[in-house]
Amino acid sequence: MKKPVILLTVLILVILMTVPGFAANGQYYSGYWGVTSNALIAVNGKVLTLERNPVIIEGRILVPARTTFQVLGVTTEWYSSSGVVKMVKGNKAVKMTVGSKVAHSGGSVKYMEAPPILVNGTVMVPMRFVAETFGENVGWDAKNEMAYIGNKPAEIPSRSGLKSNRTYKVVIDAGHGGSQSGAVYGGVKEKDLNLDIAKRLNTLLKAEGIKTYMTREKDITVGLYTRSDLANKEKADLFVSIHNNAGNSKTSGSMTLYHPDSGKKKGNLTAYEFAQIVQKNLNKTLGSKNMGVIQRPNLAVLRTTNMPAVIAEIGYMSNSAELAKLKTDSYRQKAAEALRDAVIESLEKMYK
Ligand SMILES: [Zn+2]
Incomplete structure (x- = not known):
């Protein structure tokens, strides 16, 4: 009876890893259709900070090879000219090729359900296949949307200052979407930049519990x-709306908008204070020009939310230099990190 149990577990994992909550914008990765995932990845009881989000291909979760497996003492060798990735620990080794489902390990040929892929210089490998090759167990924590190797983390870590016994709730609002593109410059749509930063922020905040x-x-x-x-119904602590700006081609920088109503205070934090903290972190982390904290009584999402809420205008798409930055993964990641730091600082102040 052992086999059906294993098969059932695998089936459940496949279903869980392909639920709509995971799906984002799909694209081809090394010849295979995949979607990015917001799942947390943990190894030996610790949630990892990965340089890029996991990708799901054919129901399998792929993770950055080096960052994920170095925790287990696995070394990763990458041969860019041949596309070969070799992972070694002690007397165990596996050799794979980007875009190929055939692996070589322990003198035999193995077949993977998803191939390794290359994403902007990062080699990503099928997590379960590689973990099991090195004798590790893989588990799935549906509640926290977390895949883990080895022990499951006892709790999702939070930064000092946030209380582990309190549930902090944050609504992340990616501005525009669908038929509403927002600003469009040089073929780049604001709605896509907003969503990308929102997803990065989501991953970072979940990693903080x-x-x-x-x-x-x-x-x-x-x-x-x-x-x-959504924010009012869930009684969220904070509402962060992510946008990008447009205006004069010479104008650049970050700007944060808030509603002046003092009733939008929660705990020790007003909407204005939240906006100041967001603006400060954007300027500091992005090195962007300070375009100010601006009162906007007439914007619907700010007016109709009951908690401290901001619209963070990350940068000006109408400025070619700033648009070039916004087009890079690293700048959008930094924007998400700035917003994460601002959210944590604001929650600390709210409940102090
Ligand atoms: Zn906008």
């Missing part, structure tokens, strides 16, 4: 009141 809600996880049209309704 913060409960997150996204108003959209893909390219769909969402009404403004639907966005604020």
